[in-house]
Amino acid sequence: MYQQLRDELRQQLDEMHATGAAWTEHLLTTAQQAAVGVRPDSTSSPCEVLNFCSNNYLGLANHPEIVNAAIEAIQRWGYGLASVRIVCGTQDIHKELETRIAGFYRTEGAILYTSCMHANGGVFEPLVREGDAVVTDALNHASIIDGIRLTKAGRYIYQHSMESLEEKLNEVRDTGARRIIVATDGVFSMDGDIANLPRIVELAEEYQALVMVDDSHGTGVLGRTGAGSVEHHDCFGKIDIVTSTLGKAMGGAAGGFVAGSREIVDLLRQKSRSYIFTNTLPPAVVGASIRALELVQESQDLRTRLQDNTRTFRSRMTELGFAIPKGIHPIVPVMLGHLGDGSRFARDMCRDLFDEGIFVLGFSFPIVPRGQERIRVQISAAHSDEHIGRAVEAFERVGAKHGVI
Numbered sequence: 001m002y003q004q005l006r007d008e009l010r011q012q013l014d015e016m017h018a019t020g021a022a023w024t025e026h027l028l029t030t031a032q033q034a035a036v037g038v039r040p041d042s043t044s045s046p047c048e049v050l051n052f053c054s055n056n057y058l059g060l061a062n063h064p065e066i067v068n069a070a071i072e073a074i075q076r077w078g079y080g081l082a083s084v085r086i087v088c089g090t091q092d093i094h095k096e097l098e099t100r101i102a103g104f105y106r107t108e109g110a111i112l113y114t115s116c117m118h119a120n121g122g123v124f125e126p127l128v129r130e131g132d133a134v135v136t137d138a139l140n141h142a143s144i145i146d147g148i149r150l151t152k153a154g155r156y157i158y159q160h161s162m163e164s165l166e167e168k169l170n171e172v173r174d175t176g177a178r179r180i181i182v183a184t185d186g187v188f189s190m191d192g193d194i195a196n197l198p199r200i201v202e203l204a205e206e207y208q209a210l211v212m213v214d215d216s217h218g219t220g221v222l223g224r225t226g227a228g229s230v231e232h233h234d235c236f237g238k239i240d241i242v243t244s245t246l247g248k249a250m251g252g253a254a255g256g257f258v259a260g261s262r263e264i265v266d267l268l269r270q271k272s273r274s275y276i277f278t279n280t281l282p283p284a285v286v287g288a289s290i291r292a293l294e295l296v297q298e299s300q301d302l303r304t305r306l307q308d309n310t311r312t313f314r315s316r317m318t319e320l321g322f323a324i325p326k327g328i329h330p331i332v333p334v335m336l337g338h339l340g341d342g343s344r345f346a347r348d349m350c351r352d353l354f355d356e357g358i359f360v361l362g363f364s365f366p367i368v369p370r371g372q373e374r375i376r377v378q379i380s381a382a383h384s385d386e387h388i389g390r391a392v393e394a395f396e397r398v399g400a401k402h403g404v405i
Helices: 002-019 064-077 092-104 116-123 142-149 162-175 197-206 228-232 262-271 283-298 301-320 342-355 385-401
Strands: 035-039 047-051 109-113 133-137 154-158 180-185 210-214 241-245 256-260 331-335 361-363 374-378
Touching: 047 385, 064 283, 092 109, 092 256, 092 283, 109 116, 109 262, 116 142, 116 210, 116 241, 116 256, 133 142, 133 162, 142 180, 154 162, 162 180, 162 197, 180 197, 197 210, 228 241, 256 262, 283 301, 301 331, 301 385, 342 361, 342 374, 342 385
Parallel strands: 133 154, 133 180, 180 210, 210 241
Antiparallel strands: 035 047, 109 256, 241 256, 331 374, 361 374
16 A cells, blocks of 8 residues: 555655746755855755845844854753643743743733744634634735634635725624634735735724734844834734744744733643643753844844845846835845746746855745746845845846846
């Protein structure tokens, strides 16, 4: 029986590779930073490329103060708890990080998870049941989709517009749902656009719904103090549930959290399965995350550098004729679907850009809809002016070669 399954799986994998739907994991030979060593395959020598596909927005993944904080934490608190917090206890360093996160997002409490995937996977089921409803943006992250699927609540998908959201809320109200949650990304990972939180809050108040925001691509990046899309839109105190990650701008390692009211956080500690049944974060990650929060709040220098790099890249690429949606976020999609075979353009251009020393990734169906294929470029504060210039020049050469510009 297994041989039959093996043959079927091999056929499926071959089809994925043939259509460009399969991922290739590049082997890094250095720390995560602006220029990384990559081994293209097992027989090749490492080469250095400029990394423009990382979520390391503030360049903290290899920051010496972050590294030192991790070392100090592991020396004092050890490697890990070897169990879940409800069984073996909670270390004071974990409680300190939760308190700091709550202060960062100006909520009554926060609870740590091993990732935002776990946070989103565990936040809905304790709060909604059969007869309730979750109204979710069609472009929300997969972890939100999976979290909602773990509940018995009705799932209503709005089409990434406030008009569609209002239509769905009106539809849900007609069902007499006991409890309604509107769920949205704060920043959408494929397009880099920022959710219209003021309007979402306004509609939620009208329809008596809670608002949940996954701010994974906003935390550390947006807002005067780095508190994400919530601060960017001056929505402190208006968002009922904030989930986010410590694995992107905030040091790039691992970890996620939910911030919200004391009652929501306390209920999650009692009923959230991905919290109760998963080991907590290693002390090294917690200690480094505390220092990352301090660095983010102490100075705007890294965010200013990130914003400058983003504006420069966006404007120069637009001037060259690339299709770049308007925006301010360091996620910069270079759209290719309008050219016809967007999947081929994305695949071939990424290959040629890598040969030019620029490491980027292309996204095609089913990650994005057909006709919306793109290369997603991600800018970092760690990129120098020279790095930005080299990337733009490489895009110009490769884009001209493929007739994109």
